[in-house]
Amino acid sequence: MQLSIWCCSSMYKLYPRAVQAKTRELSMKRLTEKKKNIVAVVLILAAAALIVTGVVLGQERSVLTKAIRICMECVGIG
């Protein structure tokens, strides 16, 4: 463990730019993952808003009205 720490610190002294470039690349990847999670959360909130809007407009009753009757087209009667 101490040997590996020594090697890494030596590497940093010898190749600082390479390590910094890798750290920047990893930071970018972390941001991308974070951004993806933010996008997902925003979409979920937007979806919740759409559902609430639909319920306020009574659309879930329309879905129910359709769903409790046999869909003739769906089962192949036409």
Added chain:
Amino acid sequence: MGIQAVAVLIQNANFKGFFTGKIYTGATKKVCVPGLNCYSCPGAVSACPVGSLQSFLSARTFRFPYYVLGILLFAGALLGRAVCGLLCPFGFLQDLIYLIPFFKKNKFFLDKYLRYLKYAVLLVLVIILPLCIPLTPTFCKYVCPSGTISGILMAIVNKSIRPQMAALFHWKLIVLLIILVSGLIVWRPFCRYLCPLGAFYGFFNRFALYRMHLDTGKCVDCHACAKACKMNIDPSKIPNSMECVRCGDCLRSCPTGALVMGIRGNTAAVSAERKES
């Protein structure tokens, strides 16, 4: 498969309907399930999102489908195509059919091109045609295999319905048989080539909360995941492909545990950072 079986049972919990041939009319049918489960199935206790969407789009007086679209968006943003791999009853049926010993061929010349067909099905049959032709859910009427199965189940119990099944039913039966027979050879042909829900949810795979994470620190480029993938994806290169249905075969095949599926942060970045330091 356990999760899939439970999901199918929950979505089709009206067991009495399979014996009476009558569909469930309870309040839970206000809710759309995220997968393909026809609401005319005698066992269905909820509504189908594709059928509900088309009923709004093909209504004589157009109303923007806030409610159905909200449910679809919610499922997509949360799970992406994990809906296909974990919750869809028709996907489960295809998984069962593929288990039957038969000649298997998942990679062939036309596979790459046929995958675009599902986007055309989504755009034309689910959105455009219902908008243009009133009271006609074109996808449900001419393609949906889940509806055909529902019709068969009803016809088994309800003899009075059988004389009414004519040319349209025969067409739908042919479509269903093609899908099921193809399912013996190709894994999940409906999900790959025809499913509009798969096409829709695929757009969310990259940033759905529940998604694949590749730990590049652990990945040894053995390509075991690519060999295990029945959708012909290389998860080590594209872990969140639009075609991935989150079946988990790649996770189980990875010798180092580099692939992780779930709601988590930057597994790969953190692991690689630790390796560097």
